[in-house]
Amino acid sequence: MFHIVACIKQVPDTKIIKMNPKTNTMDRRTAPAILNPYDAHAVEEAVRLKQRYGGTVSVVTMGPPPAVSAIKKCIEIGADEGYLITDRRFAGADTLATSYAVTKAIEKIAKTRPVDLIICGKMSIDGDTGQVGPGIARRLDIPPLTSVNKVVEINLEERYAVVHRKLEDGYEVVQSTLPCLFSVEKTINDVPYSPMPNMLKAARYKPHIWSVDDLEDVDIKQLGLKGSPTIVSKVWAPQKLAGGTFLEGNPAAQVEQLLQILLEKKELFESKEGM
Amino acid sequence: MDFNEYKGVWVFIEQKDGEVAPVSLELLGAGRKLADKRGVELAGILIGEHVKSLTKTVFEYGADTVYVYDQPLFKHYRTETYMKALLECSDKYKPEIILYGATSTGKDLASAVATDLPTGLTADTTELDVEEETGLLLASRPAFGGNIMATILCKKYRPQMATVRAKVIKALPPEVGRIGKVVEETVSLKEEDIRTKVLEIVKETVKKVRIDEADIVVAGGKGLGSYEGFQLIHHLAETLGGAVGASRDVVEAGWIDHPHQVGQTGVTVTPKIYFAIGISGAIQHIVGMKNAGLIIAINKDKEAPIFQNCHYGIVGDAFEIVPVLIEQFKQALSSDKVMK
Numbered sequence: 001m002f003h004i005v006a007c008i009k010q011v012p013d014t015k016i017i018k019m020n021p022k023t024n025t026m027d028r029r030t031a032p033a034i035l036n037p038y039d040a041h042a043v044e045e046a047v048r049l050k051q052r053y054g055g056t057v058s059v060v061t062m063g064p065p066p067a068v069s070a071i072k073k074c075i076e077i078g079a080d081e082g083y084l085i086t087d088r089r090f091a092g093a094d095t096l097a098t099s100y101a102v103t104k105a106i107e108k109i110a111k112t113r114p115v116d117l118i119i120c121g122k123m124s125i126d127g128d129t130g131q132v133g134p135g136i137a138r139r140l141d142i143p144p145l146t147s148v149n150k151v152v153e154i155n156l157e158e159r160y161a162v163v164h165r166k167l168e169d170g171y172e173v174v175q176s177t178l179p180c181l182f183s184v185e186k187t188i189n190d191v192p193y194s195p196m197p198n199m200l201k202a203a204r205y206k207p208h209i210w211s212v213d214d215l216e217d218v219d220i221k222q223l224g225l226k227g228s229p230t231i232v233s234k235v236w237a238p239q240k241l242a243g244g245t246f247l248e249g250n251p252a253a254q255v256e257q258l259l260q261i262l263l264e265k266k267e268l269f270e271s272k273e274g275m
Numbered sequence: 276m277d278f279n280e281y282k283g284v285w286v287f288i289e290q291k292d293g294e295v296a297p298v299s300l301e302l303l304g305a306g307r308k309l310a311d312k313r314g315v316e317l318a319g320i321l322i323g324e325h326v327k328s329l330t331k332t333v334f335e336y337g338a339d340t341v342y343v344y345d346q347p348l349f350k351h352y353r354t355e356t357y358m359k360a361l362l363e364c365s366d367k368y369k370p371e372i373i374l375y376g377a378t379s380t381g382k383d384l385a386s387a388v389a390t391d392l393p394t395g396l397t398a399d400t401t402e403l404d405v406e407e408e409t410g411l412l413l414a415s416r417p418a419f420g421g422n423i424m425a426t427i428l429c430k431k432y433r434p435q436m437a438t439v440r441a442k443v444i445k446a447l448p449p450e451v452g453r454i455g456k457v458v459e460e461t462v463s464l465k466e467e468d469i470r471t472k473v474l475e476i477v478k479e480t481v482k483k484v485r486i487d488e489a490d491i492v493v494a495g496g497k498g499l500g501s502y503e504g505f506q507l508i509h510h511l512a513e514t515l516g517g518a519v520g521a522s523r524d525v526v527e528a529g530w531i532d533h534p535h536q537v538g539q540t541g542v543t544v545t546p547k548i549y550f551a552i553g554i555s556g557a558i559q560h561i562v563g564m565k566n567a568g569l570i571i572a573i574n575k576d577k578e579a580p581i582f583q584n585c586h587y588g589i590v591g592d593a594f595e596i597v598p599v600l601i602e603q604f605k606q607a608l609s610s611d612k613v614m615k
Binding site: 127137186228 | 527562
């Protein structure tokens, strides 16, 4: 039976997060934790594929215990099972260490139910890298298909998938053998409000929770901070341009000054001949 | 791992339709500076079909060597094939730094290569430097939704890798006739062993907004309050013959599509004039527009960070200011004051 695994992440809502101007650090407590918006589209697509072809959708995430609520959100969207891997030894993982840990969880999930397809969001809104999805694909040695914005066909008998991958100036139609991994664009679907039965199911749902010891063949050295080749060496306030000159007066006066400035810099308009 | 074996700076040369991607030319400029500081070679790695002629451009923009993989197998970009070439080449010649454009292709390839090597990969870098003595790459990028900047290091692995945003670094002026060494390589891969196939490439027929190419960009933010309020941005852009830009919030609210988003997860723009209207100015937005020639900010909040990142600021209500601006500009343009 068709088995899709969606990889998700709980993230702080970076739009709301506040900075401490004195220490230049984030106050994470100010930001509510949400399901990474890109991952909501990944789960939604997995659920749509399940409706089209039958099967099961599992979601997997690595994070602290409160990440259970992100899994519940996925159950609301329509996922069937949720797996949280949580352990202090995962802490401080960069994208390489994260893809290792999540791959180990997927391998364990696949032992009871073979995985045909993995779906990730394009990136997380806190890390903004988009590197974990392709990393998981390489570790499982399956083809990564990034920037997917349409799934044309899944053929479970002949074991292939056909998708549209977004390009800078259009898209390409790509066929891949199954299993493979998609990372999806937000444009792939709309995530509707969850139906009431799903919300009830989610409220009652208890995800599988695994520590490092529950996973198999794990090389501890590849986890967390220890397994992360990249380190943050310095954090600083963004470099500012020269502060602007404020224009004074009422709106009409301000606009008049602005017009004068632009007129003086008329080379700015050079290429706009014939406008 | 013996770091002394690793030498030289590489740039992955992205190409399409017989042309080198502009971001690769920019990266050759950045790579040249890093290589000179370290006293090492700058090399391009060029993969594709019928791409040998592009080596000329790569040399003119600063490379000393170009590694070329020119095989029918590489007609279209596929992670599996390009990755194999890069891994083999890196294994053979051992560069200490590899840079990729932060395009969909560059990011896809770099993520796969980093996993296999394995090594560290910094995404969406906006500033690059190298420690002269140690060769440690200092890759800096906005972090946590753009609220702070962070420098990322990869101390224990080589090569060090980063994807770099387009338009954050200027390409060097090409030195016509500059030449270098071409090293031709091949990979032994059979088409039937590759698990992905590109069936078709579809170019969008509708001319897309290219805000990265516009001379004037008028960008609006959440301060405009609503989809209806945002229409003010369209009116001003139309009056000035400019393109419409937007902050991430606005795109997420659905007032305009993603191709209009300026910033770290959107487009980097370099217009002659940039209007930021009702945009508070998170660093994530600033990195996308700070190289504009003239930045004009309009915002109600005098404390908004955008005013630290503009040339001229107007504190006020966009709904009072912009209509006057449109009116005055229309008059100025019709009386040819601006043109002549």
